[in-house]
Amino acid sequence: MPLDERKKRILKAITHDYINTAEPVGSRTIARRYSLGVSSATIRNEMADLEEDGYLEQPHTSAGRIPSDKGFRFFVDALMDPKELSTEEIRQIHIALRGHRQMEDIVHESVRMLAFLSQYTAVVVAPNISYGVIRCLQLIPLDESNVLLVLVVDPGFAHSRIVETTRPLRPQEASRINYFFERKLSGMMLADIGSSLVGEMREEVTDEALMSEALNLLARGLRNIKQEQVYLDGTIHLLNQPEFRDLNKVKVLLNVLDDEKILWRILNDALAQSGRQVTIGSENLHEGFQECSLVTASYELDGQVIGSVGVIGPTRMDYERVVAVVEGIACSLSTLLSDSMRH
Amino acid sequence: MPLDERKKRILKAITHDYINTAEPVGSRTIARRYSLGVSSATIRNEMADLEEDGYLEQPHTSAGRIPSDKGFRFFVDALMDPKELSTEEIRQIHIALRGHRQMEDIVHESVRMLAFLSQYTAVVVAPNISYGVIRCLQLIPLDESNVLLVLVVDPGFAHSRIVETTRPLRPQEASRINYFFERKLSGMMLADIGSSLVGEMREEVTDEALMSEALNLLARGLRNIKQEQVYLDGTIHLLNQPEFRDLNKVKVLLNVLDDEKILWRILNDALAQSGRQVTIGSENLHEGFQECSLVTASYELDGQVIGSVGVIGPTRMDYERVVAVVEGIACSLSTLLSDSMRH
DNA sequence: AATTAGCACTCACTTAGGTGGAGTGCTAAC
């Protein structure tokens, strides 16, 4: 049965109060603090109903109620009014992000900003470099046994790796290869460099041994470039949450946050569909994450999802605020990236 | 008055016991666990003397004794026998570090290894890129308004930054500049590129406007390259220490560890002189660090200190082990870097 | 003179019992 209007208002009030105080909420508190026009006894009856339906739970008899995961879910889906970011905050975000031209810096700044504005722990997954457009790909001979692989990918990636060679690469050879790379590869994506393209390149070139060596170097250099890096910031904010006064919980969580792979998986799970997404408590299947919530949003380039940003906090987090912040940052990232592509 | 032999043995026993148990040590415990050939009453008398001299302190009457900072200092300087790393561990370190050619990776691996082997929090300061030898410095035009600055510095740095130009840089111009850069700059240090050298370069070249733009780009690109980065790992290990069961202490410490600048300053303070160094508790002047100890060692290239590694733990840390680990990593880094230079 | 056994004393830590208060559920009146 769907909740009637009054039950919704009571559930909303309880949720707000619990988010603010982190304490179980009693009927009298609601009656006093929120003017719902009914007495505490009435609220008490409604609360009993809400508990029966699974929206609330009681830590113990004679304590107040707290929203269950189901309660928070309903709050997020149907009750909350996301707070808009202030224009000042939006300005801050733009200023912070606009100052950088390289992806690492942009993402790093984003995650800092996200943690700062939300006051929770923030995560950002950088775009997968494989789906960016190659703008520059060169081999620069350093000495007899080393060359430098230089790679610029739009948007914003500039990487260079030292790669060992089996035989010296002479300058003329390098420039031949670079010219060839530019003709064949610029404008493509790294992901496109499959075996068919490699075969095609092999055929087209006269000096097959040289090209083979070059492709080998390319492959080895690319292997070392991190694909989808996860950036993390604001871990300390977790310690300020009363639910993490227990050191063991903190330890479990920090262990998860320290493991880039797990983090990446969690973020990706949450990003199966694009757009904003909220995962609440037990909805999260990851060990040690059941007492957390995760708010994520994806950012895009040319209508294509290329990465995601997220905030991790206790289930009791301030969803109205966090949703706004997460969406704000994701949106700023999208516009910033598409702007930087256009120029 | 210097300590007699028996007092030393008692102080050493107490320190060992306290390092292992984190509990105040009583006279009977010492008599039982360490066969010093005297009764607990004698030890009691000696302990009273040691307390009087400031080597021990008592949390409260009727508790056991714990070493004071002065006691730990004496232990570190005169009593302890640093444990050697096992050959297996040395092998592990070498394998872990040898696999990498770029400084970021080497340092990252070092700090991981250090945290893993010590089971405390580890810090490594990467070498200052300014004092490495320039092997390659190039400008690569990307489009009308961007060039890529590519910089390879020995040992192990390969950086590239996108820099905005005020006017397009044509390929021929770029290669003239690169040729010039190579002739003038390779083999030098970034730190050497002072105004005198810049002036010299200005004079030598025909197209002054071009060179001026190039130097401008160079300066702007270099400004964005991180100078001496601090790497951190094993923060979680702190939470396993009983002295950090208090969340507030943890928070204070994490705040310090989160601030790269503070960390860098602490590491550098400790590195005024080269070689291994131990800073114990109150010897450390930094806010919130008075309950910690820091073991550092520097690593070198061509007899020149270029960076440092360190371990942060409670004053009660296992100095005998940690000193060995820190020195082991520092030494491995030194040999690895000088090897990679020689080839 | 140094060492040791013995003993009274101290003080944190644990346990149990007692109290207050916030909150509930139920019932009867409105």
Add this chain to the structure above:
DNA sequence: GTTAGCACTCCACCTAAGTGAGTGCTAATT
């Protein structure tokens, strides 16, 4: 359907007594 009133529940906090590890001192022993 709503509300006032009341008995009941249970946590959180406090206090008091008991426990035990450890000390300092003294007197006896080597």
